Amino acid sequence: MAALHDHPGERAADAPVRLLAIRDTPLSLDEVFRAVGDDAAGGTALFVGTVRDHDGGAAVDALGYSSHPTAEAELRRVAEKVAADFPVRAMAAVHRTGELAVGDIAVIVAVSCPHRAEAFAACRRLIDDLKHEVPIWKHQRFSDGTEEWVGSC
Template structure:
């Protein structure tokens, strides 16, 4: 069984149902999922956030696959995707679905996967604010 069934980076909308279906398996008693959406505020923004522009390193898709593969385990199936490009408030930026035999493992793996993607994936965002200003997030 292939543990990572989707690891994608795209400028197209992420299909959540496709991710859920991808991790279905007869041995899976639990599916945990995370949907990260663009919100209208951020601690680093001076005003209201109206959109995000995501930019990725050319090797980001390889990095995403490598991150997901670290969570390989007996009966674990993973589908994870991150958007790039322009997203308005409410847009789906990250989807992670994990299926396992038991709920505790599904929750644990999904959370750890999302935290690893947020910390390690070479994707940066430019926050666009209502007043026309912007700031970059994730660039050291």
């Protein structure tokens, strides 16, 4: 009898990065979820980041995201690094740019793996590394008239 991890479905896919984009148009949960569908995946983890109405104790009216021209290439680098560390069957990450209102979706990442624990860990690493390493900046406008720039979203 073959060992559990000998089945091809227990290993990472050859090309797990299925969808990466930085867009100035609304993001689709359905598109991202479809992109990470894989018959060998037993777990899919999905994270959705939305614009909240406050930050640091101040009321937020709106915000805008902007990105460096290299942002999509950096997003690919981050995704490929995560895929190398986990048995990823499929992965997707999309981020908005432009003006967003409270409640709008700013970012969606999703990862499918053979098991749920791997999917959760890979998804968390993907969003954390995206936030720290991809050159996307957030410009927040507060209700009191002040504003601030936040580096790498």
